Amino acid sequence: MTKERSELKSIGYEIFIGILSILSIVNLVLAYAAQEQSLATVLEVMNALFSVVFLADFLYRIATVPSAGTYFFKHFGWADLLASLPLAQLKFLRVFRLIRVYRLLRDVGIRTVGRTLSKDRAGSSLYVLLLMGIFVLEFGSLMMLRIEQYAPGANIRTASDAIWYTIVTISTVGYGDQYPVTGAGRMLGSGIIVIGVGIFGTFTGYLANFFLAPRKKEPAPSVDAAATSATVEGLRLRLDESEAKLAEIRKLLTEPT
Structure with missing residues (x-):
């Protein structure tokens, strides 16, 4: 598995973060277009909530990726961190989070995404x-x-x-x-x-x-093929020994006294 694939969390989680990224970008446009200060305040509260979610996502990723340095410098981890800060000038960096989610899901494939969500x-x-x-x-x-x-x-x-x-x-x-x-x-x-x-x-x-x-029952432990073969071979040898002894006894009984 490549490092890009290993950065992928659950399919549902990645889609969730991707949709939140889109909504946060839409909110930036709505905030500039809002003519009422009260409406802009609602959008600011929601963007503050998204900042908390995205900061938690950044901490979760950097703690679980195979290489924190690769994620931070090559896969836009620095953009995730800056976009999580409550600064309006940096919120446009959330586009990089959306790009990464798209790249990860594209590498998996749409069929795999559909099967995983259905399962x-x-x-x-x-x-x-x-x-x-x-x-x-x-x-x-x-x-x-x-x-x-x-x-x-x-x-x-x-x-x-x-x-x-x-x-x-x-x-x-x-x-x-x-x-x-x-x-x-x-x-x-x-x-x-x-x-x-x-x-x-x-x-x-x-x-x-x-x-x-x-809870689902755990499957029965599989029997080792080599151990099974050895057991069968041992039983066959004992059976041959028993047949030989029976033949000797039968011969003794049939001999004239």
Whole structure:
């Protein structure tokens, strides 16, 4: 296996990091295009969350790759580190992380990627749930803030209000301190509730399967072919000796006294 292939983590994990890289780059464009400061604040909070994830990814990779120097200097590890810092000027370096994920998956092959995801459905589902939670948290907060911010009698007016409402709604807790007052906002809130129930219901099933599913039985140890051959040969020799002794006894019994 080449060093490039050995840098590959699980297929689901690489795709997860790749999608987050794309979303973080999209957020940079949205942050520049946002006309409302409150909307830009939501994007800044999400980018800060991505920075934590990417920094953890960098530490995970540099601790597990065969050669930390090769990863850092030749495979854009330095770009991963700089792009993880909370500096807007360096976030464009996340393109290098996306390039590396693409290169690793290309070396594996699309068929292998499909077979692996199909075989490891539980792990793939977990990454899908994480991505769904992130997408709903970001775009649910942005849309709710956009709809409710200037509505009469609204109580979701700031970025923190929108993020807090979305987190509470996804988790199906529902404190009731923040709530939409417009028809469009209530429809959006209903969708977030349904998605949140699906996410946590599936996540609960995943945990139950992980902790309570019976372990697979270990295959019986294979018998060494040489040992089996030696045993058979020993039995054959003993059988020949027994037949020789029986022949001698039979001869003695048949001789005249």
